[in-house]
Amino acid sequence: MIELGTHTKSCRDILDKVERISEVDVFSCYQCGRCSGDCPSINLMDIMPNQAIRLLQLGEVELVLASKTIWICASCFTCTSRCPKGIDIARVLEALRQVCLRKNIDELDLNNIPEEERERYPTIAWVSALRKLSG
């Protein structure tokens, strides 16, 4: 069973960093769920965007860092545009990705892309995927 609300020192440090580099106060979220309701990729996420924010508030940073959610988000800014509290959720998720990527943990493994598919992908897809998913 997961014990919530532990707020260990290392979790606090990561959360501070996430808030600093995203310039977002995650504690201003009041859990209306609008971000999750409007997210086009919600069905492929393991935790919903509003749950990710709630877990951060509870100090469960590692749980969020280990989620699929932060990698599924493609920064379409629908949540950011519609948040009634003006929270830039896309920036929070980017900051969480950056916390992983800056440790040289890559999410995209190019060896998994079949060779015959590689040639047909547009340059723009390669550049953006590698910018977003590799350190």
Next chain:
Amino acid sequence: MKSFAYYPGCTMKTTGKAFEQSAFAVAKVLDINMREIERWNCCGTVFSLTIDDTMHHMATIRNLVRVEAMGESEVLTLCSMCYNTLKRANEFISSDPVRLSELNDFMYKEDLKYSGHVQVRHLLEVLRDDVGWDALKAKVTNPLTALKVASYYGCALVRPEGAGVDSLEDPTVMEDLVSSLGAEPVQWQSRLECCGSYHTIGHKELVFERTERIVSEALKAGADVIILSCPLCEFNVGSRQPEVAERVYGFKQIPVLYFTQLMGLALDIDPKELGMDDEAILKLIREKVEV
């Protein structure tokens, strides 16, 4: 004649050639001079969202230095993602003198320092604000009467606030363009929804799902074609359709065009000059228009 520095971006020279080719063809008719930036480089395609990541804006801003070196003050783009990245990086760096000088220090080998004063424009904005819909209408020699067009904005053209070409939730620039060409803009659900973007590489099932929804919604609204302004959207929503058809029973396909190709047809430009070689699509459009 209105003159701009033109920033192509990486994909205009590869899978998006038809976009560039058709844009030059319509620009010629509309007296817009697009001068390609010499030695441009990739803009990075996505704007870096963290505030301590100045290095990732350097490639983007270097292009704006080159715009100033040409003696131009405005740079024109066609690709939605380039537009979004250039515009946001420009705003982020130019609005803070410390960041601007930091970045200029990194680029010490450039002949010029970036002033922070280049304006980033999208062709759709130029059509609306500089050319004007009435002037465009006057040039239309082959009105696309009875053709129903679904305008697909996606993300980068409208979001987030302040970075788009038009209103965040209710843009009309593409629909206004469609009307100016004599065609009929359809009202539909998915015009502002993400196509799955770069997940086309690592998570293509996500893209298939998005494409199925976007195409189905356009067809449900009665559209004959979808128009868009991003070569990545074009790949996902356009080129991926046969793969969706293999997976989803009853999935119907729809032609996807760059908005400049649709303009070219209304301006009576030879389809070959618009990079349109698909006879089936041309036949479908001709049949609709002639009715």
